[in-house]
Amino acid sequence: MKDDEAFARDRDEFEELLREEPRRAPRKAIVAIAVAAAVVVGAGIALAVGLSGGGGSESPGVAGSSSSPTADDASARPTPSESSAPGGSTATPVADGNGSSAPGRATPDARETLPPVDFDAPAAVAGGPTVSVSRIESVRGEAVLPGEVSGPAVRVTVEVKNGSEKSIDLTTAAVTLYAGSTDLQASPITKPAGRAFPSEVGPGKTVEGAFVFELPESQRTDVRIEVDLSVSDPLIAFEGDIG
Template identity: 40%
Template sequence: MPPEGDPAEPTPATTPRRRRTIAVVVGAVVVVAAVVLALVLTGRGDSSPSPDATTSTAQPSGGASGDATGGDASDEPTSSTPPAAGPDTPESPPVGLDGSPTVVDGVTVRVKSLTAVDGEAVLPGEVAGPAVRAELEMVNSSGAAVDLSTVVVNLAYGSGRTPANTFSTGTSSFPASVEAGATATGVYVFEVPADDRDDLRLTVDYAVDVPVVVFEGAAS
């Protein structure tokens, strides 16, 4: 029997059990570490974008057939509206107020009336005073509707051909089109000094590639 107070030395039977316990614990730790590592690697692999996702983000916003703005070629306007008249558009020889010149094939224009009136100021910049009211008619003798959306009517007065301002009140421009066999009417009220009403130049601009129709005369 060992002396009192000295630790008892392990017996041969207890030593193998301790070694087996340590081996089991170490093996369990290794297994847990392997499982954790496998989960981490699996998680990283799942975070990578799939080929489908990459393909979808590369598509333009308008789809495969659209343009860069997302539109589609089939959505482009197919309007036959003529180009608007401009300052370089040639002019036809002037005609009298009783004339009925041709604008385009099958379409003529005439001044139904050109009378002196008093202009009414409504919008900012307008000044009430002497004015001229021009009523025009566009006659379509062709077999199809004619676009009038670009028609511009102007008036100048005096020897210096001063451009006249247009009053909003009383003015009603030509409609967007005139049907075959029909007549369209446009009314325009211009600011013109009373002393210049006998020297007027009324122009009708149909489109940039069509000569401007010119009427000359005096208001009644």
């Protein structure tokens, strides 16, 4: 059996153990917390590197751009011979009547116009109809529609004779009068007794239409009347004085 001295020594060692145990536990906890913190910081750095596009990858939702021009970019640039019009469009120089270039002007209408004839002469379209001004009357225009003005006017009756073997469509046919002293287009007016062409003229048939225009007596010299049967036919022109 142990003597009193041995029991006292064992008791002191036990008490020493009891005093040291509470101090060891906190050190282990501190180490665990430090390790966890290091793991969290490391994960955060890795995530930041991934989001910043490291290693050549792109950020989600952000398109990559190249600083060096490509062949497509070079071909899309305007050449020095092109001139840019307002709004980003390109104006192409076109030749005027003298053969010079006028940038930005529209290309002139290349539609054929037959040489003008006198009011009392017929104008024949090759392989198509023969058109003539059968009557020109001085009348008093009566305003019916908005924009029309009552006053001095002329009524022009135009005749279309179909000498071909096919019917000719006249649904888009139009007659225009230009005042001689001003060379301005005269305003059409409904009355008296204006009437359009019928929708067509059959083979060997003749039809006519009557067209009324506002025209003061002071503008009845060097008058020009144009008949436009369709876009597939040339314009037909008549010129002269209206008595």
